[in-house]
Amino acid sequence: MKTVYRFVLKAYVGPMVLTFFIVMFILLMHYLWMHIDELVGKGLGPGVIIELVMYASATLVPMGLPLATLLASIMTMGNLGENNELLALKAAGISLPRIMKPLIILMMVVCVGSFFVINDLTPYSFRKMISLMRDISKQRQEMKFQDGIFFNGIPDRSIRIGHQDPETNKLTDILIYDNAKYSNMQTIVADSGYIRISDDKKYLLVLLYNGQIYEENRDYQWFEQNELSHHLFDEQQLLIPLSGFAFERSEGEFSNQSETKNMHQLSHMIDSLKQAQDSIVTLFEHRLIKSHIFRNMASMELDSLLPLRKVSVAGMLDTMSVEARNAVFTQASAWAEEARVYSDYESEYMRYTSQLLYRAQADFQRKIALPFSIMIFFLIGAPLGAIIRKGGLGMPIVVSVIFFVVYYIITITGEKFVKDGAWSPFWGIWVSSFILFPIAIFLTYKSTNDSAIFNPDAYKKRLEPAIVWGRRVWERFKAFKNQKHTSNE
Template sequence: MKTIHKLVLKSYLGPLVMTFFIIMFILLMNILWRYIDELVGKGLSMGIILELLSYALITMLPMGLPLIMLLAAIMTMGNLGENYELLAMKSAGMSLPRIMKPLTVVVSIVAIASFFLVNNLVPYSYKQMYSLRYDIRKQKQTIEFQDGLFFNGIEDMSIRVGHQNPETGLLTDVLIYDNRTSNGNMTTTMADSGYIRLSDDKKFLRVTLYNGETYEQTRSGQNWYAKSALSRHVFDLQKINIPMEGFDMARTDADLYSNAQTKNIAELENDIQTLELTVNSATTRSYEPLLKEQLFQKDNTVLALPDSLMYDKEGFSPIEALDSIARLDIRAREKIWNTARNRAKGSRNMFSFDESAAKESLNQLYRSKVEWHRKISLPVSIMIFFLIGAPLGAIIRKGGLGMPIVISIIFFVIYYIISLTGEKMAKEGTWEAIYGMWLSAFILAPIAVYLTYQATNDSGLLDLDWYIGKYKHFKEKLRAHREAKRNK
């Protein structure tokens, strides 16, 4: 490898690593704020939280990689231009594509690796994230008491404490209503102080109370008017172990969660073929009996020739048939209309098409096609963003995090809006998936080619002095034209 290529590659790897961590940190904060409500108050260990954030962060890589490549390319070429290193390379006879050659090789490797990442690692992360989020949502909140308020996080129990010592956890003025018995009897317990804690495995609630009373109301029957008796028990020390469910972290099988996002490209292709057959089969099973048995049961040519949608039993055209009906008396016409109305109602009632199931299959088909094209389009998007960022950096000749970030955000917002619009259209079936998912590439690819051409020819596309010079030159030409016209 040439020394000049080593210099360019070394200049690129630093900004690449830095922008990767910056973009991933921003996405991590977005993920954290999105899931903060699900994580608070569950007593989750740091390992569970980090596991969820890791899976979520991997799923955000397809969004972050194009922006990372764009920003890193702008910073690298901008730094080289600002330090006049780019100018020195061009003065030595090296063209811009030749200077960018080592960077192009690195980005090409990253683009190829991104396909395997989005095809294998991202679907796995989606499965694990869905499973873990379900387990977290299913888990009950930890037992946390607030002074003077009832805690109702335990089924058929209500607990109120007067005060909880934040250091020792000692509870004072404890009141417990227990309705866990199946016969409807209620137990009320009052104590001066005590401890209420979950066991280490979170399967038992350990209650230790001091100096209290227990009141138990028992009924002789299940009806509200049955006779009842009240018993009282005074204690100095009472210990109870109550079985608990839902406070421990139970892990479910991640393979139970399956959608278009959790499948690789081979599985998506299989789903697309299956869903297309399902939709076509459902349509055929529904419309063909409707046409043959209800609407056109006496015209066998309708299905074979769709344009001949006519009822010509007597050899009349539809217009002639309407004219003949108009010449009938009122009772005959009413009889014909009633017959037609009844047949229409019967056709609607016998219509076997399951609309909700068909729509669900169609939506899954659209989503599967969208995910299939997303996996293919990501490497292309990475290359396009690199080919936009490198020429832009060579043109603006500004390094650091100032101007490059501004330009990167502008291009990424444009890309994001176009991508979301195309994806929405594709998922709704308004556009074909290939048009919706490749729309951003179709729009940004010509921009990348144009910027590369301008940078190769040392254009002052973003140089303010270049625009001022062009404006002055235009004013001079306009003034000369006016003078020539005046002299005539």
Template sequence: MKTIYKLILKSYFGPMIMTFFIVMFVLLMNFMWRYIDELVGKGLSAGIIIELVGYALANMVPMGLPLSMLLAAIMTMGNLGENYELLAMKSAGMSLPKIMKPLVIVVGIIAVGSFFIANNLLPYTNKKMLSTLYDIRQQQQTLEFQDGLFFNGIDGMSIRVGHQDSHTGLLTDVLIYDNREKNTNNMRTIVADSGYIRLTDDKRYLNVTLFHGQNYQQTRNIQWYSNSTLEHHIFDKQDMFVPIEGFDMQRSDADNFSGRSQTQNLAQLERAIDSLERIVDSTTTRSYEPLLRDQIFSKDPSVLPLDTLYGRDKRAFRPFLAADSLAPLALREKARLWTQARNAAKNSRSLFSYDESAAKDALNQLYRSKVEWHSKLSLPVSILLFFLIGAPLGAIIRKGGLGTPIVISVIFFVIYYIISSTGQKLTKEGSWEAVYGMWLSTFILAPVAVYLTYKATNDTSLLDTDWYAVKYKAFRAWLGRFGGRFARKPKNTTHK
């Protein structure tokens, strides 16, 4: 490898690693901000949180890699241009494509690796992340008593405390309504001066220790209005172990979420798309054809021919009663016919609504599967595209650091994100084909990359403010000369 190529690669790897971790950190903070309400107050262990963060970071790679490639390319080429190293390379006879050659190879390898990440790693991490989030949502919050308010986080129990000591956890003025015996309709009320209510280590039992209180228990039977008993006990200390559910972390099987589009690879998505297309076709055919044949036009040959309605057996055909023929019928007969027609219409609407909802669900899954299939293929292309935008742009602006490159990178990434989100939304709604919606940003930004590469190769001062100032002054001077020609009027000469 040439020494100059080692210098270029060394200049690129540092910004690439730094910008990748910066971008991933920003995306992680966005993830934590979205799910902070579901993570706080449930007593989750550090291992669960670290596991969830790891799955989330892997899921953010498709968004973080293109942005980091763009920012690193601008910074690398900008630093080389600012230190006149890029000018020295060009003076030695190296063109910009030749200078970018080792970087293109490295970025190509990263782009190929990103495809395997999106196709093999992300489906697994998405399944694990979805199952972990589901388990966290199913887990109830820890015991948090507020002064004077009832805590209803335990089934069949309602607990109110007057005050809880933040250091010792001692509860004062405790009131407990225990209605866990729902089959017998018995209810117990406990009033105590003080006590402790804690979860056991396995979070499967509630350890209740009360001091100086009274226990009221009302026993009811089927004749509670005439035969019921009330028991009253006074205690100095009372211990209870109440079995509870939902406070411990129950891990579900991640394979339960394997049916979603984001948890499948390309081969699985292709099979799912083929199956969903068949389901949509069969559901649509099953919905409209029987509705027309058996419900709406079952006995009307003016819309559908008799062969379509009854096959070759035309003897089963009985025409509708004409409107005039209903007049001589009795009132009860008219009411019976009206009821039959109304019931047939209701049945038709119910059958059609059921099939329509099934078709809509299948269509939504089909659109999402197509979006996920194209997104796995568009990720490597977007990485190469952002590099081909950032490298010539950095060679043009000739400024390194984190100031100008970050501003330019954010602008291009926001444009890319808006276009991609719009195309993805239209694809999921069925307004656009998946190939148009998912590749729209590539079709728009690819000419920009070609234009910037052409300008950087020809050393065009595309972003030089002095160049634009000189051109603007020349344009104003030209306007002044052009306007002065029409301002001077010709002299009037008269011949006597």
């Protein structure tokens, strides 16, 4: 049996590794395509890109691992069935559960490892990725000049060039507006020159030839007193300080998102949010009653108030003058509007806190549900491969994508209901597993009993009596219709 176990493990590990890297590559390309606008034109070095790719890959493992497991299990058992190796093992008296035993043990190890990945590695990668993306977003675009178009990427300065030689990078017909100093505005015109960023990207190095400088000196009374000076130069060098063009890393890596926390941190976050909700409700009730409803009794304790008695408000208003009645209505309307604004603010803050709580609870349940979903996908894929008996990347990919799309749609729907507060976090996250688990048990049972559930001839044979009965009924109906038509003639 050890030889059989080694043979099955060897047949499974190869497709598992291959499909995992293929799935991760596809998901990573999708991630980079979604963020391509934030990365292009920033002049990022290869080290920064590789680091971002590594962090993004770690965050995509919870999505890629179940799909890779499903695809690899279908491919492995399909190849064994297509090459009649599975049939030979069964003929030797080895049942399908015994054939799958080493794979089940291997998948248990993978499930335990996936828990530590999603609980420890994925939150760490999320924190690093968010911090890195924030630093990238702060970096300015590269300085690229276009002929005849002003470049305004430098604060308080505008640069226009007539033409740029792509081989020598020589610029001609240069115009620079310098508004860095309000009291000393400059306009520089040059026939040619060179403009580049220093190696440390902290300065703009400008070298100009054959030009003129128009400088306007003005004080706070520039509309009465201002001076305009004119200078000619054969060669002029400028050193302009820059900020934001060099990639700078921020020191902090903290993020309050639930995706960046492990189960222990999520548990603490959930308890804190629940306590915050309770305090918000208590404080809202106290302030609304004491500060808005019983406004004139704000200094008294609510428990010390006397029992309320019924008063005829209409009778009291009838005894008032028109001016006094308008004043009462105006004051009451203002107090009611103030209470409404306060209620809207508190309800919005309560809604925001509830969304954070639902998201944290969903992420907590997701860390537990991932290992089970991987095992469920294996129990779906292995029997399917044994039943279909088709290897390669054709039929397994089609079947895998169908099951994964169903799983993904159910999961996304459940998470949406959880975030909206319609479902509990447990049911919203586990509903996909509860739906797919009976399918896995059914397929395992059918494959163990060698049931041909995908064989059209088997279904045709079972439906043959019904088809024959239907044909007889149709022939009798036609004969009855012809007989009735003949009698009418």
